[in-house]
Amino acid sequence: MDEQNWYQSAPFQLAASTFRLAAPLVFAAMGGLLSERAGVINIALEGFMLMGAFAAAVGANHFADPWMGALIAGGVGAAFASIYAVFVIQYRANQIVAGTAMNFLAAGLTPFFCKILFDVSGSTPTLPIAVRFGSEPIWGAWILLALLAWLWRSTSVGLWIRFAGEHPQALDAAGIQVNRIRWASVAASGVLAGLAGATLSVCLSSSFSRSMTAGRGFMALAAVIFGKWRPVPTALACLLFGFLDAVQMRLQGVQIGGVGVPVQFIQILPYIATVIVLAGFIGKSRAPRSLGLPFEKV
Amino acid sequence: MVHNEEFSGKMALSVPALLELRGVSRSFGALRANAEVDLKLEAGTIHGVVGENGAGKSTLMKIAYGMIEPDAGHLLIDGVERSWWRSPREAIQAGIGMVHQHFMLAGPESALDNAILGESRPTGRWSFLPPLLRPLDRKGAIQRLRKLSDEFGFDIDWTAEVETLPVGVQQRLEILKLLDRDARILILDEPTAVLTPQETDELFKNLRKLTRSGRSVVVITHKLREVMQFTDEVTVLRAGRVTARLKTKDTSAEALAEAMVGRKVVLRVEENGKSRTPVSNESVLQVEALTLAAARDNGKPRLNQVSFDVKRGEVVGIAGVEGNGQSELIRALIHPSHADCRTSGQVRLLGVDITHTRDSEIRSLGVSVIPEDRHEEGLLLDRSLEENYLLGLQRDARFSNRGWIKRAQLRTLVNEALEAHDVRPRDAEAKARGLSGGNQQKLVIAREFSRHPKCLIASQPTRGVDVGAIESIHSKILEARSGGTAVLLLSSELDELMGLSDRILVMYEGKFVAEHRRQQGSSPYDERAIGLGMSGVIQ
Ligand SMILES: Nc1ncnc2c1ncn2[C@@H]1O[C@H](COP(=O)(O)OP(=O)(O)O)[C@@H](O)[C@H]1O
Ligand SMILES: [Mg+2]
Numbered sequence: 004m005d006e007q008n009w010y011q012s013a014p015f016q017l018a019a020s021t022f023r024l025a026a027p028l029v030f031a032a033m034g035g036l037l038s039e040r041a042g043v044i045n046i047a048l049e050g051f052m053l054m055g056a057f058a059a060a061v062g063a064n065h066f067a068d069p070w071m072g073a074l075i076a077g078g079v080g081a082a083f084a085s086i087y088a089v090f091v092i093q094y095r096a097n098q099i100v101a102g103t104a105m106n107f108l109a110a111g112l113t114p115f116f117c118k119i120l121f122d123v124s125g126s127t128p129t130l131p132i133a134v135r136f137g138s139e140p141i142w143g144a145w146i147l148l149a150l151l152a153w154l155w156r157s158t159s160v161g162l163w164i165r166f167a168g169e170h171p172q173a174l175d176a177a178g179i180q181v182n183r184i185r186w187a188s189v190a191a192s193g194v195l196a197g198l199a200g201a202t203l204s205v206c207l208s209s210s211f212s213r214s215m216t217a218g219r220g221f222m223a224l225a226a227v228i229f230g231k232w233r234p235v236p237t238a239l240a241c242l243l244f245g246f247l248d249a250v251q252m253r254l255q256g257v258q259i260g261g262v263g264v265p266v267q268f269i270q271i272l273p274y275i276a277t278v279i280v281l282a283g284f285i286g287k288s289r290a291p292r293s294l295g296l297p298f299e300k301v
Numbered sequence: 302m303v304h305n306e307e308f309s310g311k312m313a314l315s316v317p318a319l320l321e322l323r324g325v326s327r328s329f330g331a332l333r334a335n336a337e338v339d340l341k342l343e344a345g346t347i348h349g350v351v352g353e354n355g356a357g358k359s360t361l362m363k364i365a366y367g368m369i370e371p372d373a374g375h376l377l378i379d380g381v382e383r384s385w386w387r388s389p390r391e392a393i394q395a396g397i398g399m400v401h402q403h404f405m406l407a408g409p410e411s412a413l414d415n416a417i418l419g420e421s422r423p424t425g426r427w428s429f430l431p432p433l434l435r436p437l438d439r440k441g442a443i444q445r446l447r448k449l450s451d452e453f454g455f456d457i458d459w460t461a462e463v464e465t466l467p468v469g470v471q472q473r474l475e476i477l478k479l480l481d482r483d484a485r486i487l488i489l490d491e492p493t494a495v496l497t498p499q500e501t502d503e504l505f506k507n508l509r510k511l512t513r514s515g516r517s518v519v520v521i522t523h524k525l526r527e528v529m530q531f532t533d534e535v536t537v538l539r540a541g542r543v544t545a546r547l548k549t550k551d552t553s554a555e556a557l558a559e560a561m562v563g564r565k566v567v568l569r570v571e572e573n574g575k576s577r578t579p580v581s582n583e584s585v586l587q588v589e590a591l592t593l594a595a596a597r598d599n600g601k602p603r604l605n606q607v608s609f610d611v612k613r614g615e616v617v618g619i620a621g622v623e624g625n626g627q628s629e630l631i632r633a634l635i636h637p638s639h640a641d642c643r644t645s646g647q648v649r650l651l652g653v654d655i656t657h658t659r660d661s662e663i664r665s666l667g668v669s670v671i672p673e674d675r676h677e678e679g680l681l682l683d684r685s686l687e688e689n690y691l692l693g694l695q696r697d698a699r700f701s702n703r704g705w706i707k708r709a710q711l712r713t714l715v716n717e718a719l720e721a722h723d724v725r726p727r728d729a730e731a732k733a734r735g736l737s738g739g740n741q742q743k744l745v746i747a748r749e750f751s752r753h754p755k756c757l758i759a760s761q762p763t764r765g766v767d768v769g770a771i772e773s774i775h776s777k778i779l780e781a782r783s784g785g786t787a788v789l790l791l792s793s794e795l796d797e798l799m800g801l802s803d804r805i806l807v808m809y810e811g812k813f814v815a816e817h818r819r820q821q822g823s824s825p826y827d828e829r830a831i832g833l834g835m836s837g838v839i840q
Contacts, residue, residue: 157436157437158433158434158435158436158437159420159433159435159437160433162414162417162418162437163418165407165410165414166407166410166418169407169408169409169410170405170406170407170408172401172403172405173405173406173407173415173418174418175368175389176366176368176389176399176401176405177389177390177393177405177418177419178367178388178389178390178391178392178393178419179390179418179419180388289409292407292408300368300369
């Protein structure tokens with residue numbers, strides 16, 4: 004191996020793609036964390052992310068600026084998440100049912116608008132390299148983590164979010180409006196999931212394509228659970244899933260004993276790992292006590 | 302209505318009351334939880350608010366604290382009328398603090414974070430930042446809190462997770478939290494329900510210290526001993542209305558009980574003068590080395606080698622501060638075959654090992670259960686009394702013919718049972734939800750006694766039950782005892798345990814730490830000794 008080309012070595016390449024692939028997961032998982040710690044289950048993360056991916060591609064395409072794409076993705080994510088908040092906070096709908104509905108809605112709306120805007124329902128036009136992000140989202144994900152971990156431990160807002168999910172009555176008795184905190188957290192999770200989507204469509208690839216999130220929203224949620232609803236362990240879980248995804252890409256086309264392994268088998272690796280992690284290792288993970296329960300004054 | 306004119310007239314002249322509520326009304330649907338309630342809290346006093354369960358005590362105090370909006374009424378602070386609080390935040394700013402019946406503490410968070418949750422004053426280095434970005438001033442907070450806790454001789458580990466702290470300490474944390482917010486008016490909702498007698502004395506000693514520094518305290522309770530011993534004034538509520546406002550020194554426990562219930566009541570467990578039938582030697586329930594491992598690693602086992610037996614015609618009482626393994630013990634006895642109820646040990650009924658017997662079979666072997674939480678485990682609230690009576694007895698030959706319910710016979714038997722146990726209304730088709738707590742409990746007892754159990758496991762049989770119904774439940778339990786039933790009684794009311802039990806076993810941290818036998822005479826047990834055992838002191 005050449006001295007100068009250390010960055011072309013296999014381990015470094017693997018590490019680099021691990022961080023690249025983990026970035027959208029970190030964004031989405033931090034969003035999921037905010038909403039779940041505030042007491043709102045966030046199955047809809049997948050849908051928020053999909054909307055964000057689409058909005059980012061459209062925004063970057065229109066303004067020829069990836070930052071505008073990210074901005075619009077965040078805004079659309081927040082708006083979409085607010086609809087979810089109306090259902091589950093205002094009208095106390097079942098959070099799993101409403102979340103699933105939001106996912107269906109996103110899966111239907113994105114190709115619909117794509118067709119209206121670009122007259123094709125499959126994908127948005129390819130973005131030239133100048134209109135795409137380089138490594139900004141990858142650094143951004145870890146800056147976000149640092150910020151959130153600080154917010155978590157050290158500010159009143161962090162404390163309020165933790166109490167909103169653990170013991171909302173205590174928060175209420177302390178004179179703070181629980182539903183406001185929950186609303187803000189769900190909206191923030193929409194922003195972050197939107198940015199996760201933007202990372203997918205404007206950084207990791209060059210356009211939005213139909214169902215491009217491919218379960219990453221759920222994977223992010225799995226990371227939240229695996230990370231025991233805490234920022235740093237959650238981010239580490241994202242890194243693990245990112246790593247498995249990177250390995251999966253490298254393994255595509257390998258031969259075992261002279262026989263080619265079908266690419267589909269390789270591709271399911273990260274998903275299988277997710278299932279194993281959730282079923283086998285989480286064990287004593289403890290959800291926020293009021294997760295999924297609409298706030299009731301008693 | 303008992304009303305002490307002299308007292309309310311004289312006090313009003315000197316210092317204005319810290320807090321006064323006038324004509325407060327609040328309904329929940331058709332239910333009037335508070336109806337034209339007046340309450341006057343004088344400076345420097347401990348004020349007892351007493352009443353049966355559901356009398357409207359908590360509702361009234363939540364109105365004073367801004368958690369519930371009243372339908373009508375006036376609020377006066379320091380003698381000046383002002384508009385009702387729009388949220389607890391406004392009440393807190395006016396110096397009102399409340400310790401709720403169920404503590405407002407998040408278990409996995411530290412004591413310190415729980416204490417500073419409502420903190421909004423800008424303090425510390427970062428006070429110039431807007432609230433959203435301002436870091437918590439934990440250092441400053443811990444200094445303030447330490448000073449306060451030293452003043453009262455409280456000792457709290459501020460970094461510990463709240464769920465690892467004993468209940469008594471959690472309560473102190475709640476009180477310190479209020480003092481830290483400069484509360485002058487402290488409202489405590491049933492603070493003694495979770496305390497041992499010693500801890501109760503200690504609590505009131507501390508509350509007295511608070512009133513000496515000019516603060517006032519409202520204590521909600523239904524324990525008349527505490528009211529008589531520790532309060533200055535008392536307001537009695539019945540069905541949402543004030544039925545008495547008195548100075549404590551001018552009244553008696555009997556008079557207060559009468560105001561609470563609306564008729565004369567007998568306060569002690571009476572056995573109609575009859576002496577107790579002797580206990581037989583035959584063991585009905587035998588428990589050996591029953592153990593339930595800790596829920597988490599390196600925790601203490603929740604049941605630790607518990608062994609005891611209950612004989613025919615004996616009432617064995619289990620005393621202990623809530624959360625010391627009593628509920629786990631009952632669950633292990635009812636579901637011994639479930640791994641998450643029992644990890645090792647043996648349970649025998651009349652000599653037969655039932656450790657691996659199915660739950661429903663244990664019931665048909667002659668074990669009846671009065672569950673701790675009748676709403677969760679005892680009744681189907683939205684079904685009729687008749688269906689509730691059938692619950693668990695559906696395979697009984699009296700009611701069922703190869704799986705078909707004998708409707709006519711069921712109706713006759715249900716009507717007889719409602720009559721015999723004085724369940725009101727006597728309407729087999731009424732929904733269980735519509736019954737008062739006392740009548741719901743009588744229905745559970747009617748059902749469980751209809752099997753003529755060999756062994757009765759009764760948890761908190763009179764919790765949330767009106768004083769009138771308590772008498773009747775106690776006499777049913779003693780009747781069963783005389784009839785040869787072995788009774789295991791678990792209660793957080795020490796008076797109840799001492800009145801009914803032939804023996805009292807004291808539980809602490811999942812173990813029995815003491816056994817007390819009933820003595821002859823008017824005070825069969827040494828309450829102090831039992832209380833010490835409950836707090837872990839073994840003599
Ligand atoms: N939020 C509520 N919704 C409906 N009914 C309520 C509510 N809070 C209290 N009640 C009812 O009001 C009555 C008084 O309750 P409460 O003030 O809690 O009584 P206490 O504290 O004296 O036991 C009870 O019958 C209770 O069921
Ligand atoms: Mg109450």
